[in-house]
Amino acid sequence: MIVRKLEDLVGTDKEVGGKDLGWTSRRLLLKNDGMGYSVHDTVIHEGAELQMHYANHLESVYLIEGKGEIEDLDSGETHALEKDTIYALDRNDKHILRANQGTHMRMVCVFNPPVTGEEVHDETGAYPLVDDSAA
Numbered sequence: 001m002i003v004r005k006l007e008d009l010v011g012t013d014k015e016v017g018g019k020d021l022g023w024t025s026r027r028l029l030l031k032n033d034g035m036g037y038s039v040h041d042t043v044i045h046e047g048a049e050l051q052m053h054y055a056n057h058l059e060s061v062y063l064i065e066g067k068g069e070i071e072d073l074d075s076g077e078t079h080a081l082e083k084d085t086i087y088a089l090d091r092n093d094k095h096i097l098r099a100n101q102g103t104h105m106r107m108v109c110v111f112n113p114p115v116t117g118e119e120v121h122d123e124t125g126a127y128p129l130v131d132d133s134a135a
């Protein structure tokens with residue numbers, strides 16, 4: 001059995017990103033934990049706008065804090081995001097995530113196949129466009 005606390009990952013190599021990038025992700029479970037998926041506690045910082053495309057992974061994201069929106073770049077549709085909302089990128093959907101001003105979005109993300117942790121410097125399609133919260 002694996003038991004882990006978020007606070008024990010903070011400040012370690014399991015915490016990646018940063019305010020300047022607009023996102024911070026804590027890798028709760030990675031490929032080498034052997035579950036067949038990875039689980040991340042990710043924060044999209046206030047005002048951040050991130051274009052992403054996980055071409056090789058399916059991702060489900062459950063919002064537990066904050067407000068923002070997701071734009072589906074294939075359909076052009078934009079969906080409001082708030083606490084207690086899940087979105088699933090079942091078609092490797094290319095998208096833009098935006099966190100509203102005055103808040104951030106905190107989300108639990110599950111990847112299939114699991115992220116290994118080696119993607120840190122070769123993030124599969126997370127391209128920052130604008131980060132109003134950058135210092």
Ligand code: 9YT
Nearest residue numbers: 025026027040042061109
């Ligand atoms: C919202 C989102 O895509 N989170 C993904 C986790 C993060 N990119 C990571 O841990 O690499």
